[in-house]
Amino acid sequence: MNRQERSTGFGFVAPLLVLMVVAFNAPIAYMLGLAFWDKGQGFTLEHYQGLLEAPVYLRVLGNTMRIALIATLANVLIGYPLAHWMRGLQNRARLVAIALVVLPFWVSILVRTYSWIVVLGNAGLVNRALQWSGLTEQPVQFLYNELGVTIGMANVLLPFLVLPLFAAMIRIDDRLLQAAASLGAPPRTIFWKVYFPLTLPALAAGTLLVFILCLGFYITPAILGGGRVPMISNLLDTLINQIPRWEQASAISTILLVVSLLIFAAYRRLDRTASL
Amino acid sequence: MSDIRLEGVSKRYGPVAAADDVDLAVAQGEFVTILGPSGSGKTTLLSLIAGLNRPTAGRIFIGGRDVTDAPAQERNIGLVFQSYALFPHMTVLENVLFPLGVRKIGGAVARSQALDALKLVRLEGLEDRRPSQLSGGQQQRVALARAIVFKPDILLLDEPLGALDRKLREELQVELKQLQRTLGVTTILVTHDQEEALSLSDRIMVLDKGRTQQVAAPAEAYLKPANRFVAEFLGIANFVGLEDGRTGLVRPERVRIGAIGTAAKTARVVEAIYLGQMVRYHLALENGAAGAPMVAAVPFVGRAFATGERVAVSWEAADIWPV
């Protein structure tokens, strides 16, 4: 593309860019700015100071990170083998598997979240089966704790990990794996030295996406966590709609945004080193 | 002593036999080419030898050892694919180091071996490039270096030059032949390109529909094909009727052309094609089997016959091979 074509293209995109900036970026900048500007006082850092003095909000942020990390890990542990298994399927079975993975996308998040209660609740299918089979006396507490939140988030976010991973995996030429085998590599070496590195960019991108989505999760932790798993978005809701301390909420949001951007920057850096 | 031996090897996919009762013995250091049209089962045969696939019947021996059920990892075979199959996430050097690392060879020893292999395929100075930064020919050389660096007992080449343009292909053919001779490694090449097969190999094996048609030295297979399929697949075949009712093969180089009157048979020139040192004439015979086509390839010396001109055609009885 030469320079002229590029600038013509920009002409077409410009209205969209303006819309993005006005409708999307400006309100965010305004929200983030709230933490630094006080009515009539100008620039201030007091809301960040307030955060440091009341570390409970930072602890909620830390808790959110921890839960997001656990849920992301669970997602990877389930999603990677799943995507790999799908790669080995015949065409028709593969289509069915993809449909099953994507299906949750089309179901409302509330419905999905409540259906977990039907499945994993005290009187749910799993517990009834366990008690019927005599494996347990008392119902197992799957829900209303971190386990419930992790299961719920893993379920909701699985497609975000599996689809890019699967796309990367089916792009891997079988002959690469055959070449590695012919060069004397045992299956384990083929996986770790050839297959896994080739899926790593997609895995990293999917993991990052899932982690960042986890950070902002609201409904699932509130319902499946039984309110026992404090997450930053629930706290932000309180600070915006209940108390309200928009300045404090803005300061927390800023920290959340910065953390997300840092993670993203680290990923970009890794990605660039890997592709050189 | 034969280095590779196939005994009654078959590979069936349902009712289809990709390899059907194939026998083959390849001697130590020999260069054998498996030649056949696409779908003839030649790549299947190669993957059976490499251990990427298991035969449904028959045995495979390498160096006297029965490897029929041994996985690819245990066969110590260097394999080169048409698609190169280089590891895209590794540099050239890392690709070549890979089989050494698998064999627990590391450090300076591995490095110098790898650099030697790269030198052998004339790729010095490109160690740190990624495969995507190389041309097709360069990538195939890397694949070759990777396949020979660990001193395999056998080198298997699956249409290694198929993706390259003609000039590069011819260059690499010469290099490949020299390399094979230098290393003295037993080599099996799979190709559908009969010129490549004839110019590179000690012997060729012609395959059709999974069955062996002929195993012979290139000249023998060319001049004395075992059957009509081999005759037609290897170059251009003229078939002539023999007195005893059989059909005989005359290769175009063995057909002589002269001015009318120099021989009993006559023909009309349908097309004259200049090939540098040679001229190829497409002829239509006039007497005997009237109108039957014939191709003659003769050295170009000063004058050529023009299209539509009548010529005298002859061949020696010794140049006829009954098929």
Added chain:
Amino acid sequence: MKRRTFVGAAASLPAFSILAAGGARAQSKEIRMIESGGLSGDSIQVGYIDPLKAKTGITVVRESPSSLGRLRALVESGQTSATMFELGSGVVLQAKKLGLIEPIDWAAVNPAAMFPEAKAEYGFGYQYFSTIMAWRAGAKEPKNFTEFFDIKAFPGKRCLPDYPHYCLPFAVQATGVPIDKLFPLDVDTAFKKLDEIKKEVAVWWKAGAQPPQLMKDNEVQYSICWSGRVVGDPAFGLNFAGGKADLSFFGIVKGSKPEDKAAAYKLMHEMSLPENQAKAAGVISYTGPSPDLDALLPKDKLWQFPTSKQNKAVQYFENAEWWAENGEAVNKKWEAFKLSL
């Protein structure tokens, strides 16, 4: 900051239009309100909006949900399309402090008799709702919050609100404090009490629909929940004793046009009439602010309503002023408590 100047300029426009409109008694034919949605919204439609339309031809368009965040965004962006905004009792004070709502012109509303707490300077208290104890039918029935918090004598999983102002006063009651001595709230005692039973609290709810569902599914046996969600369903037992009576208000959005406000006051007048409140109570078992309402309600259902004499006497009324002053500090403790679960 540019954005702020823009907001300021926009805010001055309605002020100008008020001057321009002068004393003209113009009245809009259509106004918008933002309410909390659900059954409550339907009750507003049936009880008040439909009668207003029949009498005056004024149309009221409803939108939901109504959060303080939305009100603040509405006012700060200079938007004046919505005139009435539904607010919780605490939120009225916050909205007033933030300058997001205007005082009510009670002379213009000219209401029928109302409970005094519903006739606030900045809000029309249109709907009483109670936060009470409830249990799964068949569970041992507690008579007060001391019993409700006694997990040995009344075994079973609890479901409590995930909001400090819905939760702490009950914990204080559990230590024996009578309902007229709850405020100023002894926060530390409340948290100590919650610490005692937190192992038995399976779920801290965020949405009012959670506790009845969880009791039906036998996930929990006891809840503190909104009365309207459980009354009249044989699956639940309930008790108003020690419950919290609270009011939902309608406020006038800052900067609304005078003609819109005139129409809004007409609607508020309709909201003060007991016969209309009786219609609304037919949709949802929350009641309007008229002291004369009991006579118009079915006798056999009086026990269900927050304002019926028998229930109003045993509940305490939300102390929004105290929460406005202490809410943020309490919330920090609340978050710390939640982290300790």
